[in-house]
Amino acid sequence: MYILAIETSCDETAASVASGKGNDLKIISNVVSSQINIHKKYGGVIPELAAREHVINIIPVIDEALALAKIKKQDAAKKLSAIAVTIGPGLITSLMVGVETAKTLAYAWKLPIVAVNHIEGHIYSNFINNKKISFPAIILTVSGGHTQLVLLKSHLNYKTIGETRDDAAGEAFDKAAQLLGLGYPGGPIVSKQADKFSGKHTIHALPRPMLESKDYDFSFSGLKTALLYATQKDNNFKKKVSEYAFEFQEAVVDVLTSKTIRAAKEFKVKSVFLSGGVSANKRLREKLATEVKKIGLEFAVPEFQYTTDNAAMIASAGYFKFKAKKTIPWQKIKVDPNLEL
Numbered sequence: 001m002y003i004l005a006i007e008t009s010c011d012e013t014a015a016s017v018a019s020g021k022g023n024d025l026k027i028i029s030n031v032v033s034s035q036i037n038i039h040k041k042y043g044g045v046i047p048e049l050a051a052r053e054h055v056i057n058i059i060p061v062i063d064e065a066l067a068l069a070k071i072k073k074q075d076a077a078k079k080l081s082a083i084a085v086t087i088g089p090g091l092i093t094s095l096m097v098g099v100e101t102a103k104t105l106a107y108a109w110k111l112p113i114v115a116v117n118h119i120e121g122h123i124y125s126n127f128i129n130n131k132k133i134s135f136p137a138i139i140l141t142v143s144g145g146h147t148q149l150v151l152l153k154s155h156l157n158y159k160t161i162g163e164t165r166d167d168a169a170g171e172a173f174d175k176a177a178q179l180l181g182l183g184y185p186g187g188p189i190v191s192k193q194a195d196k197f198s199g200k201h202t203i204h205a206l207p208r209p210m211l212e213s214k215d216y217d218f219s220f221s222g223l224k225t226a227l228l229y230a231t232q233k234d235n236n237f238k239k240k241v242s243e244y245a246f247e248f249q250e251a252v253v254d255v256l257t258s259k260t261i262r263a264a265k266e267f268k269v270k271s272v273f274l275s276g277g278v279s280a281n282k283r284l285r286e287k288l289a290t291e292v293k294k295i296g297l298e299f300a301v302p303e304f305q306y307t308t309d310n311a312a313m314i315a316s317a318g319y320f321k322f323k324a325k326k327t328i329p330w331q332k333i334k335v336d337p338n339l340e341l
């Protein structure tokens with residue numbers, strides 16, 4: 001069966017066509033139109049501008065995803081089995097563009113809709129290309145808006161066991177980049193700077209927030225304040241930007257890795273996986289992989305192209321939900337900017 005997926009929850013307009021059979025899910029097309037260049041000058045996403053861009057791009061992006069999958073518009077109603085769309089969490093006006101488009105196509109093509117939670121999409125980026133993952137699993141989802149530890153007992157059976165109490169991990173990277181004068185979005189630039197650092201690591205200025213707390217929650221807002229104070233005190237800081245970036249990345253990676261491993265042990269899972277925009281971070285991928293291996297569990301991480309926001313991950317979650325008969329008619333679909341897992 002073929003599924004068309006649409007994702008517009010933040011600043012990426014994305015569409016994907018996937019085919020599924022049993023537990024085998026293959027991505028046929030994955031089109032992402034990024035708005036980074038528009039929001040860059042403001043240092044963050046401007047919701048009104050994001051929604052306007054989605055309105056301009058949504059049809060061309062869907063058109064391209066269908067064309068790459070060699071599905072002609074006149075055959076789409078026959079070839080597709082469902083339309084999957086992100087209904088939340090995210091920016092309300094951005095979500096509305098994707099959802100209204102999905103509704104219209106579902107109405108015209110007489111197709112059911114699969115409503116997908118954006119975080120569920122990130123989690124399911126790990127099931128693309130028939131990855132066999134043993135349950136139960138612990139998933140760490142780290143993005144610009146979320147930092148969440150989820151226990152997945154079986155397909156679509158989620159239990160959130162911990163989350164951030166303030167800033168998300170990606171948001172912390174973005175703020176650190178701003179403080180270090182590196183630009184936007186922060187994650188990739190901070191990690192590039194950190195990679196440049198070689199030599200002895202002498203700056204140990206940052207805390208590892210909530211590392212020792214008994215729960216599985218996180219807190220990242222104190223890190224940027226600690227980074228601000230440390231750089232203000234250091235007259236030589238401009239020459240040491242890459243070491244500060246390194247120390248910052250280490251602090252975030254230490255906390256994320258340590259809590260994920262503790263959760264994996266406590267919940268006696270068989271596998272651990274990583275997802276979300278920050279899962280593109282090489283240091284985090286490597287460190288978590290090493291630590292998971294040490295305790296003898298399976299580790300999965302999405303391919304780079306499926307880490308930051310995309311519609312292939314929505315197609316993946318959408319396919320498994322379709323298989324579980326979780327479809328709804330277009331009349332019933334609603335956006336929810338605060339949707340929980």
Ligand code: KG4
Nearest residue numbers: 143144145170187188277278280281308309
């Ligand atoms: O999942 P995503 O594309 O959007 C949300 O759902 O929020 O995640 C975007 C976040 C941004 O904060 C960005 O700075 C971060 O992911 N990010 C990274 C890296 N690439 C993207 N953070 C750390 N290292 C990276 N290489």
Ligand code: ZN
Nearest residue numbers: 143277308309
């Ligand atoms: Zn995301």
